[in-house]
Amino acid sequence: MSEENSGSGYVEAEYKRDSNYIEDRITADGSSGWPVEPGRYRLVVARACPWANRAVIVRRLLGLEPVISMGMCGPTHDERSWTFDLDPGGRDPVLGYERLQEAFFARDPEYPRGITVPAMVDIPSGAVVTNDFAQMTLDFSTEWTAYHREGAPDLYPEHLRDEMDEVMERVYTEVNNGVYRCGFAGTQDAYDKAYQRLFAALDWLEERLEHRRFLMGGQITEADVRLFTTLARFDAVYHGHFKCNRQKLAEMPVLWAYARDLFQLPGFGDTIDFPQIKEHYYVVHTDINPTQVIPSGPDTSNWLLPHGREQLSDRPFGDGTPPGPVFPGEEVPADHGPGGVPHR
Template sequence: MSEDNSGSGYVTGGEYNRDSNYITDRITADGSSGWPVEAGRYRLVAARACPWANRSIIVRRLLGLEKVLSMGLTGPTHDERSWTFDLDPGGRDPVLGYERLQEAFLARFPDYDRGITVPAIVDVPTKAVVTNDFAQITLDFSTEWTAFHRDGAPDLYPERLRAEMDEVMQRIYTEVNNGVYRCGFAGSQEAYDAAYERLFTALDRLEERLTAQRYLMGGSITEADVRLFTTLARFDAVYHGHFKCNRQKLTEFPALWAYARDLFQTPGFGDTIDFPQIKEHYYVVHADINPTQIIPMGPDTSVWLTPHGRESLGGRPFGDGTPPGPVVEGEEVPADHGPGGIGHR
């Protein structure tokens, strides 16, 4: 079955299961992992279309790691082999020289036969992949790359909250991030029905939680918010129709919708979202779900810029820190791909 290649999956008994067999190497401050944190040594390969990769783009920007960790972006679609660098001149990543991400995996593991997934971090000197463990990558940005954080970088993984955060993030992953896929790739009516109920039960609980507090962990943004946001940003554009998650739209959840807009309008979040790429990826790559590969015209994404009113709940988005500065030159989402631009289709 085709998947979004940001974690391949399989269906057993009609139920979708995500293959979580990643390369779990870590890049660490003390180098004990064999991969020491070094400025300029590594390249983050991501895709704006992919929710799992979108997390790494957001966290890298919030922490100000752009100058020490370069980023390569693939196009929104891929073939059976790999994500490809078709957005770059000549269709090759300008730093790695590769046409497809698969080459970095094969440079390290010549017999690699698992999913070629984003995000991935590549060692530039050897042009070989280091890790594609998306959940650990962003946590390590917060905890291992501290020497290179910008002045005013927020604490996205506060030690005093980690035990509770880990539980919250695990539920978000199983019930929401992966829950939409469980609906979309269900292989039987029974599996779909169960997945649908499970997803909306989780969203109802999040709606309740976010009615009384501005962010998932209280008054400031944490990694938990990043992880929920990338699914919410895709909900009405893709998951509601394409994945049949259609009990209601995100815009019909009062607290969740206001929360999502609050984050979207916060520097580091909405400025990483490319709605045309998101829609092209899902509706074209998942040909088993959408055989015609027709990309919907809607929804109108200008609604993401409407007032959200969440300031009334108080809090400071970046805690004791400050917002990130402007998007680094060359990493901007095209102006007509954002909310209200002609690219929202």
């Protein structure tokens, strides 16, 4: 199973994420033992998972679809692992697996930790190479450069990396993981502390983004990808299900406009599947939602409202260009988009 989504963390007073991942890297020079090689690796994701959603977005922005194939798990999983129940016959068509667990066991028959997405799988051996989601997307930017599309944006600019790393660490600890800390708190005190930390960070982001279009300035970077996947789930899941309810995202004017801005850029909103997101959280977390009833709301058509942030900068992709149409076969169903209408 995926430890961030297991629901088991809340039995302790304070939720603590298991961050012990397989840290192997796929590198351009092959010194890691896993060389960059078109067609060799399969990125396994689930649209519901915010950590996997990052990898989907970065792969699309950089145009890596022709060289890194993508396998898609369904929105729910059991105690064993994510499953390929969206595919014909319930098996991934490339790996032949029913469960992502099989790829982890191909790497280590006694693999003892969480079966998580995203995971990069070596197709010839069927074994997981890495599930280190934070390093994975940075490597897409820095190790796979020979295969970036023409016009791919620089998502990890070298001159910004020190500040970016600090911003991304704060976003991770206080926001990406902060919503889980609220949702899986096992005592009132732990929840109260987690709630205060989360909204202190959201207030900081409101201030930071008031006069700059994106987290690092006038163009998108990996930092925006990492924040976006949490914001996209905030009103649909975290506000109610995880009790992150001081305000909805739609009631935080700067962050809400920023989130809509990203959503409406090619590569962001066209990766978001609201029904799958809701089904995952409300069905899998039976300790939080024992009835497994999935709420009908909220209305997501407001994600397409004008955001007005173009005035802060007019080059969101920097010296690059927007990605083209979604790769064939990877489209989010039109009725799973905002308000049941097709993505832009």
